[in-house]
Structures are given as structure tokens and as C-alpha cells.
Amino acid sequence: MFKNLFYTILILVSIFSCREEEVIIIQQPADPVIEDSTSNSKVNINGYVQKGPFINGTTLIITELDDSLAATGKTFTTQITDNRGSFFIKTSQLDYTNLQLIATGFYFDEVKGKKSAAQLTLFALADVSTDARINVNILSHLEKDRVLYLINQGKDFLEAKAQAQAEILAIFGIEKEDMQHSELLDISQAGEDNAILLAISAILQGENSVAQLSELLADISTDLREDGMVNSEKILEALKHNAINLDLPAIRQHLVKRYEELSVEASIANFEQYVDSDGDGILNKDDDNTPDEFVFTAVENAKRNTVYLSEVVTISGLPYPAIAQLSEGELIKNGESIGQDTAYVSDGDELQIKMISPISWGGQISSLLTVGDYQTSFALSNEAYPWATAVSGYLQVGPFSNGASFALTQLDSSLSKTDKSFNTQTTNSQGAYQKGEIEVDYPWAIVEGKGYYYDFINTQTSESEMQLNAYTDLSTNDQINANVLTHLEVPRVKYLMNSGLSFTEAKQQAQKEVLAVFEIQEDISTLSEHFDITKNNTEGAILLAISAILQGYESTGTLQELLRNISEDLETDGTLDNPVLGSALINNAMYLNLASIRTTVNNKYKELGKTITVADFEKCIKAFINTTEFTLTKKIEYPASGIYGENILSGKKTKYPKETREIGAYVNLPSHSKLDIRITAINPKNFSFGTLVREGWTYVDSKNGLVILRANQTGEIKFQIDIFEDTKIEVFENGATTPTRIINIDAY
Known part of the structure; x- marks a missing residue:
């Protein structure tokens, strides 16, 4: 059919x-x-x-x-x-x-x-x-x-x-x-x-x-x-x-x-x-096909997301060729990857397992290798989480207010942000924060704090929010203070690390370079994120001094801009090259009221329930003023003349006829500057001080042949003087104890 x-x-x-x-x-x-x-x-x-x-x-x-x-x-x-x-x-x-x-x-x-x-x-x-x-x-x-x-x-x-x-x-x-x-x-x-x-x-x-x-x-x-x-x-x-x-x-x-x-x-x-490979009437899948026993050594404390190779084993004792099947990873046969999870093996074949460890800390992975009727495993166990799981610290220019935001974000090996971030807020007006349950894949992190803070210079809460950043290594740190030093370091640290330095080396170098801007040449081993303005130590003194110099009598917005500009200038070479920025620092430092700052810091922390001893920050500010090469552009000025004619304080004219009356004295005082003038007659019997004009001055002392005047306002101030005999005029700027200007008047 x-x-x-x-x-x-x-x-x-x-x-x-x-x-x-x-x-x-x-x-x-x-x-x-x-x-x-x-x-x-x-x-x-x-x-x-x-x-x-x-x-x-x-x-x-x-x-x-x-x-x-x-x-x-x-x-x-x-x-x-x-x-x-x-x-x-x-x-x-x-x-x-x-x-x-x-x-x-x-x-x-x-x-x-x-x-x-x-x-x-x-x-x-x-x-x-x-x-x-x-x-x-x-x-x-x-x-x-x-x-x-x-x-x-x-x-x-x-x-x-x-x-x-x-x-x-x-x-x-x-x-x-x-x-x-x-x-x-x-x-x-x-x-x-x-x-x-x-x-x-x-x-x-x-x-x-x-x-x-x-x-x-x-x-x-x-x-x-x-x-x-x-x-x-x-x-x-x-x-x-x-x-x-x-x-x-x-x-x-x-x-x-x-x-x-x-x-x-x-x-x-x-x-x-x-297939029935041995002709015994039993399919290979049902036949006893067991090789000699072999094992793979498990890997403990494996690095995360890392390729590991087992030792090589040689197959022996197989009655006939068998399928080798792997549950995880990649099977390598006779030195070559077979590109799949199964292979056919015979006596004398060499097998090896390639696996990637889990990305999680403490993670485990095991691959089951089946050869014929025999099974064994290759296992990887990752190292336990080695870094800080909780951090705490302070946000400080002055202390940040309660409720300021805090974020810790994981950074990769190029110090670029990843998508892992942990957030909290300050819990009091000392700027304190705490954050737990932290688990990251890299040890590096950036801390970002943002909020209002108490301004010790202007003696008030800042008029706007301030942001401070800090790099840290969680493998060594769980105490992280964000301050002006940590903020200035950030671009420089990233630049140095991407240039080949380790994170630790980059941090140390950047910190040293930032301190050098403020004429601090000491070898400071303490990391900037451990500096604290409330501590009575060298680091506390340095941080408070630099915070005060940067703040000056400026607004929060001006301070934030100054920090950004300085950090960007430092980024590539570690030196402050812009003379305008250098002048801003010396201008701020020159007119600070150091005694007022000390009193304000003590009183503020006492108000916040914390008794502190303020470190000798004044020494650091004075050293900066005395040694910096930055140009002071905000100076006390003595014009050549004024509305009453020649300015005797300019020093351009030092000889006057006896009994010259109503000679003008003029000064232009920058804001927050101070000035004392001491006038001494060589022959006190014939001394006279004109009082027709005296604007912006207060008598500190006045006796036979001696007058001490103190400026009581800034801007343009003036007085008049009569010359009868030789007279010595000494000028003391900004609290100086020795004259910053001496004018000897020759009366003829």
C-alpha cells in the first residue's frame, strides 16, 4: 500500500x-x-x-x-x-x-x-x-x-x-x-x-x-x-x-x-x-560512572566581585566518558574555557572552575560540579564587612544648628559618587549627628552637611544655609567632622588620587597644602575631619583660627564663594595663586577682634550646655598676619590733605612755624579696624591741642604735654592740632603695642 x-x-x-x-x-x-x-x-x-x-x-x-x-x-x-x-x-x-x-x-x-x-x-x-x-x-x-x-x-x-x-x-x-x-x-x-x-x-x-x-x-x-x-x-x-x-x-x-x-x-x-557507551544495555544517564574522588579547596575571606580559580584536578577512574556539569560559574577543561556549563570528560582530562565572588559583604557562592555520578563543590566565602557601620561627628564653622542635613555618599575608586547614600540630621545646636546601618562597597565616602550655623565673628546665626563637605576613609574612620579644612581639601584630594596617589597619601598632602596657605608649617598627623573647634589642642586652635580668617565679617554667601574659589585654585597645584583670594584672607584676618571671638565662643558653648576651654587660636592668626606674603588691600589710609588743608598724619610735611594753628589730621578707617594716636609735646609747658574739630575720636588720656586719642568709628575721621613746640605723633594700628607710624614735627 x-x-x-x-x-x-x-x-x-x-x-x-x-x-x-x-x-x-x-x-x-x-x-x-x-x-x-x-x-x-x-x-x-x-x-x-x-x-x-x-x-x-x-x-x-x-x-x-x-x-x-x-x-x-x-x-x-x-x-x-x-x-x-x-x-x-x-x-x-x-x-x-x-x-x-x-x-x-x-x-x-x-x-x-x-x-x-x-x-x-x-x-x-x-x-x-x-x-x-x-x-x-x-x-x-x-x-x-x-x-x-x-x-x-x-x-x-x-x-x-x-x-x-x-x-x-x-x-x-x-x-x-x-x-x-x-x-x-x-x-x-x-x-x-x-x-x-x-x-x-x-x-x-x-x-x-x-x-x-x-x-x-x-x-x-x-x-x-x-x-x-x-x-x-x-x-x-x-x-x-x-x-x-x-x-x-x-x-x-x-x-x-x-x-x-x-x-x-x-x-x-x-x-x-x-547513549549506551559501554554496551551494557544501560544508558549513560542510568549507568554507574563514578571517577576517583577529588575535591576543590574552598576560598575563605574572598574579595568581593572578584574572579577566583579553583585548583586544577585530573580526572581518573572513569569507566567511560562522562558529562561534567557545573551549576555556577565557568568550567575550564584542559586549560581552555568550554564556554558553557557542561563538558564531556574522560580519564586524564584536567578540570578547573572559574567563579566570581558575590558583591555583598560576607556573601557566599558555591558551584556544584557533577562528573558522571560523582559530585563535589567549589565554594567562595566573602570577607566580612570590614568598615565602619556607624559614623558620628560635628558640622562646624561655628556649630551648625539643630536639624541641619547630613548625607554620607559612597565614592568609587576615582572618588566619583555612587548611588549609595545615607542621610540624617544634626540632633542639637552643637552640630552633632549620628548615622548607623551603613554598608558600602568602597571604603571612601563624602560627607555633605548643610544648614544654618552660629557665626562667632558677627555674633549671630548665619543669614543663610552653609554647605560643608569632607572626604573620609571608612576603613579607618567612624568619627567625621565636616569643617572648612575638610571642605577646602576635597577637589585637591580627588585630583591627587586620580593622579596616582593613594587616598591616604592624597589626604595627607592636600591637608598639608591647605594649612600652608595659612602659614601653618607644623607636621600635623591628625586628619582634618578629626579637628574640633571645641578642643583645647593644636588642632582646635588651627581650625578655629582658619574658620575665623575665612569668615571675617563677611556674609555666609561670601564665605561659601570664598571657599569654593580657594578650593578650585588649590586643586591642580596645591598653592593659592590668585592674589585677590590671598588678599581677602589677610584683609579678614587683620581686623578680627580676637578677644571678642574668644569670649563669644566660650559663651555660646556654655549656652549650649557644653563647657570648653578655647585653644590659643590667636597665636595662629597673628602668625598668619605677620608671615603671609598676601597683600593687604584693605588698609588704614592717611590722605595727603582734607577739607582743612594738609594732613599732618600723612607725614609728607614735618616742619611747621611755631604757633601754627588748626592743622588738619585725617584718617580713612576700614570697617572693624582700630586706631590709637599718641601726641606728645617735647616742651609740655607750651603744648596746645586744638579742639575746634574732633570727629570720630575719643580721649583716652590727656595730661600736661600728652594726648591719647582712640578712633570710635570707621570711615573718614579727623581732628585739628595747634603746633607751638616740637611734637611727636605715634600711630598704633589695630591694637599694636608698638607704633606702626611715627611723625616727628619740627616747630621753628
């Missing part, structure tokens, strides 16, 4: 081959489109032809079959136009959903690793009422005659397909429930069903030529047709021989390479387990 059917198909092919075909070829089979799953439907059929994958030019004939699987006369033809074996065809109107596919062409021989020397013909039967994806392969070919026989015996199509498939699997010692239909299987994809197809394909191929394979397939189909069993000992012995002599690793390698060449993402299933 089947021969008659086959000849009918061939006749129909010749008749219909002249018909115009509607054929579309695509690179990858698309999802099927079935317009109607019953009769009178048009079906888009797609799939693969596989022994190994059939190659470009393979001819495909599709024939419609009626319910008895006899040809109806409708036939469609197409060709495979790529080397992956894929096809697509759009049929015309179908009356039945049963189809027969016949593919003839060259194929890739997965056993030999090359293209076949001759063409092979494979068949498939399918019902497209439920699925129009049809793959033609060895299993679909072997079951065809048996399916036809069973249908003639009264079975329906699906029953016949399922029975024939189970009977074919049994020939190879395979029992699998719920096996997919053969026409749905694909050797390029993972899964047990696909593994079975590939195993059977390889066993049948063996070292056979195409002619020998064709003969073997025909013999099996004939033997199987009526009773569903292969009774020929010759056939069974040939299959056993082929299975024993298969080079399973080579087959896998051949297919992987082939699909890579075709740019196909293939995942070759574990077909090796469905």
Missing part, C-alpha cells in the same frame, strides 16, 4: 511542479499562522530539516493526505535557502490537515564534523490542525511506515504517532513519557526530548556513509513496521557498535562549531546521557 502511495506522490509532484508556487524563504522560522485548524484552510508551514542541519539547496515536497493518509493530489514544493535547514512555505487551500514532507539534500554530518558526500532523503508525517511547525528528522523518518501501518489497523493519527515514537525509543533503550512529537524536535535546542533526537541521530550515523545510513534506516523501518520491534540481530548489533564507538565530545564540538559558523544561537542538549 505504501509503495502505491509513494508512486502516487511522485506522479503528483511531476504534475504539479509546473504550477506557480507561492513560496517565501526566511532566515529563521517564524511563529506559525493557522487561519483555520480544520479543513478548507490555508497554512503557513515552517520548520527545520535536520540529521545534522541540512544545507542550502535541499528540496522539500509537501503533500496533502486524507484521513487514511492517501495523497489527495495537492502538493507544494520549496527549497532550503540557508545552511541551517530552515524552510517556510505558504500553502494554498487545504481540504485536510494531514501532511507528508519529503526532504532530499546534503547535510552536516555531526559525527564526522563535515558535510555529507551524498544526498539523504528524510520523511515526516504531521497533523497541522494543532501546529504548523514541522521539523523533518531521523525520528519522523523512522516512524512513518509504522504510523501508516497502525492507521490501517484502526488507530487514529495521533495514537499511531505516539505508539510508533515510543516503540522507536525502545530500540535505543529509551523510555520517555510525554515525549513531544518528532516533528517538533530540534537538535540545536536544549531539553531532554531534543537530546534524545540528537543521540539517536548520532548512533544511526556512526561511521556510516550516506548510502549505508540510508540502507540502515530502510532496514529498521521495514523491521519495525508490523510489530513495532527490531528483530534483526544484525541491526541491533550495528546500533550497539555505533553507540560504543561514538566520540561524544567530538560530536558536541562539531555541532557547536557548525552553529557558530552559521551565527545561530544553539544550546546543544545533553544527548550524551541517552
